Amino acid sequence: MKILKTAFLAFFFSAILFANEPHGHILAQNQVAPTITGITPARSVQTSTEDITLTNSCIESGKEKIYCLCVTKIFKNEMTLDQYRAAASLYSQESHIIPNLLNNSNSETDISVIEARIKDLLAEKMFRDRCNRAEIYFASATES
Numbered sequence: 001m002k003i004l005k006t007a008f009l010a011f012f013f014s015a016i017l018f019a020n021e022p023h024g025h026i027l028a029q030n031q032v033a034p035t036i037t038g039i040t041p042a043r044s045v046q047t048s049t050e051d052i053t054l055t056n057s058c059i060e061s062g063k064e065k066i067y068c069l070c071v072t073k074i075f076k077n078e079m080t081l082d083q084y085r086a087a088a089s090l091y092s093q094e095s096h097i098i099p100n101l102l103n104n105s106n107s108e109t110d111i112s113v114i115e116a117r118i119k120d121l122l123a124e125k126m127f128r129d130r131c132n133r134a135e136i137y138f139a140s141a142t143e144s
Helices: 002-019 024-030 048-060 065-078 081-091 097-103 108-121 124-143
Strands: none
Touching: 048 065, 048 081, 065 081, 065 108, 065 124, 081 108
């Protein structure tokens, strides 16, 4: 009888322990990852490849490195993810880029809108202000 009581108590306390166990792994499974779409701001997504492509294309076109870093920051800060990826490709001005963009569900209208956006963002009258705003945004994002 003593063994039966001990087994019952062990079973009872085991059940209590397992019932009170934190279910962190279940909560983690139930959390939803943020959805990244083309309308997501580029600044909120890791885009290392596009950043490097854009900066290098700008430098190779004869611009100063400091200017090209500002171009990258401005584009990333003010464009959507799809616009930013297309702009990084378009900035290089290679002849095979436009057919590739058209194949990636971009219409000719989309491409002309992105080209106009590039020209607008690079306009001299607001370039310095846009660069400063982008630098402030990215500096504050890295602090948090």
